[in-house]
Amino acid sequence: MKKQLADTVSAEIGSETIQKQRTPKAFLRTITIVSTFGGLLFGYDTGVVNGALPYMSQPDQLNLNPFTQGLVTSSLLLGAAFGSIFGGRLSDRNGRRKTILSLAILFFIAALGCTFSPNTTVMVICRFLLGLAVGGASVTVPTFLAEMSPAERRGRMVSQNELMIVSGQFLAFTFNAIIGSTLGESGDVWRYMLVIASIPAVVLWFGMLIVPESPRFLASKGKFGDALRVLRQIREENRAKSELKEIEAAVDEEAKIKREKVTLKDLNVPWVRRLVFIGIGVALVNQITGVNSIMYYGTEILKDAGFGTEAALIGNIANGIISVAACLIGIWLLGKINRRPMLIIGLAGTTTALLLIGIFSILLKGTTALPFVVLSLTVMFLAFMQGSVGPVTWLVLSEIFPMRLRGAGMGLCVFCLWIMNFIIGLTFPVLLASIGLSTTFFVFVILGIAAILFVKKFMPETRGVTLEQLEHHFRTYNSQSASQNATMLTK
Numbered sequence: 001m002k003k004q005l006a007d008t009v010s011a012e013i014g015s016e017t018i019q020k021q022r023t024p025k026a027f028l029r030t031i032t033i034v035s036t037f038g039g040l041l042f043g044y045d046t047g048v049v050n051g052a053l054p055y056m057s058q059p060d061q062l063n064l065n066p067f068t069q070g071l072v073t074s075s076l077l078l079g080a081a082f083g084s085i086f087g088g089r090l091s092d093r094n095g096r097r098k099t100i101l102s103l104a105i106l107f108f109i110a111a112l113g114c115t116f117s118p119n120t121t122v123m124v125i126c127r128f129l130l131g132l133a134v135g136g137a138s139v140t141v142p143t144f145l146a147e148m149s150p151a152e153r154r155g156r157m158v159s160q161n162e163l164m165i166v167s168g169q170f171l172a173f174t175f176n177a178i179i180g181s182t183l184g185e186s187g188d189v190w191r192y193m194l195v196i197a198s199i200p201a202v203v204l205w206f207g208m209l210i211v212p213e214s215p216r217f218l219a220s221k222g223k224f225g226d227a228l229r230v231l232r233q234i235r236e237e238n239r240a241k242s243e244l245k246e247i248e249a250a251v252d253e254e255a256k257i258k259r260e261k262v263t264l265k266d267l268n269v270p271w272v273r274r275l276v277f278i279g280i281g282v283a284l285v286n287q288i289t290g291v292n293s294i295m296y297y298g299t300e301i302l303k304d305a306g307f308g309t310e311a312a313l314i315g316n317i318a319n320g321i322i323s324v325a326a327c328l329i330g331i332w333l334l335g336k337i338n339r340r341p342m343l344i345i346g347l348a349g350t351t352t353a354l355l356l357i358g359i360f361s362i363l364l365k366g367t368t369a370l371p372f373v374v375l376s377l378t379v380m381f382l383a384f385m386q387g388s389v390g391p392v393t394w395l396v397l398s399e400i401f402p403m404r405l406r407g408a409g410m411g412l413c414v415f416c417l418w419i420m421n422f423i424i425g426l427t428f429p430v431l432l433a434s435i436g437l438s439t440t441f442f443v444f445v446i447l448g449i450a451a452i453l454f455v456k457k458f459m460p461e462t463r464g465v466t467l468e469q470l471e472h473h474f475r476t477y478n479s480q481s482a483s484q485n486a487t488m489l490t491k
Helices: 002-021 024-035 039-049 049-056 066-094 096-115 120-148 152-181 187-197 198-208 215-220 224-234 237-258 263-266 272-289 291-305 309-333 339-363 370-400 403-458 467-476 483-490
Strands: none
Touching: 002 039, 002 066, 024 120, 024 152, 024 198, 024 339, 024 467, 039 049, 039 096, 039 120, 039 152, 039 291, 049 066, 049 152, 049 187, 049 291, 049 309, 066 096, 066 120, 066 291, 066 403, 096 120, 096 187, 096 198, 120 152, 120 215, 120 403, 120 467, 152 187, 152 370, 215 224, 215 237, 215 263, 215 403, 224 237, 272 291, 272 370, 272 403, 291 403, 309 370, 339 370, 339 403, 370 403
């Protein structure tokens, strides 16, 4: 007790100097910008392959065929699936800040490895390592932001990471277009595209050196004095002390919950099994829209429609711009519209866009209008995807699981999301080469219809419903009360 009191007094004295140097809001803004460079790297590293593939595939470079194109692209996604699992465990054990610092180093090393890859094998290995960093960032950065933010700003702060992801993809498309247009004659042009990813990794590492550890994590390790010191940097004085008391109470409550830790045996419980089924379904719905076929292979799609390589690279900038704009609108809409109708409208829009791409690819085949029609429809697709489907998916996954199931449930759902992402990334170029653009998108249309039916039938409405109400709904769900419960959660 004496030691804890001494730590607290020391923290209060030390924080006085800090408060003179910066205001809590300014420092919190700095923390948000720095940490979301992890999201920027997530976006850039997943989007840069879009423009690099055509140059990488040339005979005098890596000489990729449709299958190896898919392998190079999807190896990052497979790595991300495992990175999301191990990243979460490392952040729980070592801390959010230390984990993000380690991820920054991995981002940097893997980016350079991809840049200087002499053959396909080395490229696949380095892309897998890059995926570990991407997956780790996809779990750790939102967790860090949620724990640093005040309750009333949590939604906005966490959503800024998603904004940085689409911004990273936009930057990738922009740099791809600039480099492709100016250095397109050079065989190594794809290496210049890839090496840029090392710059945000350096910024992230140096930036995290001035960022403190999450007060929630510090308190979970019994370091309440350190937790108060951090809180006084990012909160007003009275707010910091009151929030520390709330964190202490939460730590005590969590200690009790840990004694009831979720295991695979819990899947024998019907309500748990149903909840996990819905969570995995929502995660898969995000991917079977076919969004990443456009984000990873947009250049190949536009080339197949009739654009030249440089024109396709420039056209992809429109995809990046609409993704950022739609994401901003989507974040605003989340506070205005219920989750289920917003997701259903988004899925209807993406499915319609893909259907029209398939139809016009047949009707306008060989015409000069086709590439512009396809570009317009991909922009329409991304407007619905990034403005509706994307934000709702991640928010629902964070809301749907009660406290005791949240860690295990989220981990499993994100893993399944990345695995589906990997499957699509691997098979899309093979499908494009074997059955053509129109038939490939007709396949995604069928999956999109299935996604709409799933959301309509199974996904509960989480807006305005407390976690306790959700847990009660799932615990008491049975055939006799299904209609009554469904009515409550689908309003």
